[in-house]
Amino acid sequence: xxxxxxxxxxxxxxxxxxxxxxxxxxxxxxxxxxxxxxxxxxxxxxxxxxxxxxxxxxxxxxxxxxxxxxxxxxxxxxxxxxxxxxxxxxxxxxxxx
Numbered sequence: 001x002x003x004x005x006x007x008x009x010x011x012x013x014x015x016x017x018x019x020x021x022x023x024x025x026x027x028x029x030x031x032x033x034x035x036x037x038x039x040x041x042x043x044x045x046x047x048x049x050x051x052x053x054x055x056x057x058x059x060x061x062x063x064x065x066x067x068x069x070x071x072x073x074x075x076x077x078x079x080x081x082x083x084x085x086x087x088x089x090x091x092x093x094x095x096x097x
Contacts (some may be wrong), residue, residue: 004045005045006081007083011070041070069089071084071085
């Protein structure tokens with residue numbers, strides 16, 4: 001059974017802010033970024049537990065997409081993947097979840 005993908009408000013904001021930043025330099029780069037991130041996130045529907053835990057206490061997982069990191073957690077009972085943040089890899093993301 002496929003999991004449902006749910007974007008939390010911060011994750012949606014992160015995506016659009018990153019795409020907006022990239023579009024200042026190249027519209028095609030922004031489009032490629034969004035497509036790459038969304039495509040990889042969609043794959044979580046079938047294999048949400050494939051990426052490593054970064055905080056076992058909360059169940060946060062980390063998926064790398066190019067230079068960016070998608071922070072998410074899996075609710076196995078509800079069959080949901082909650083996308084929490086999308087941040088640049090150089091950012092201190094563990095204090096911003």
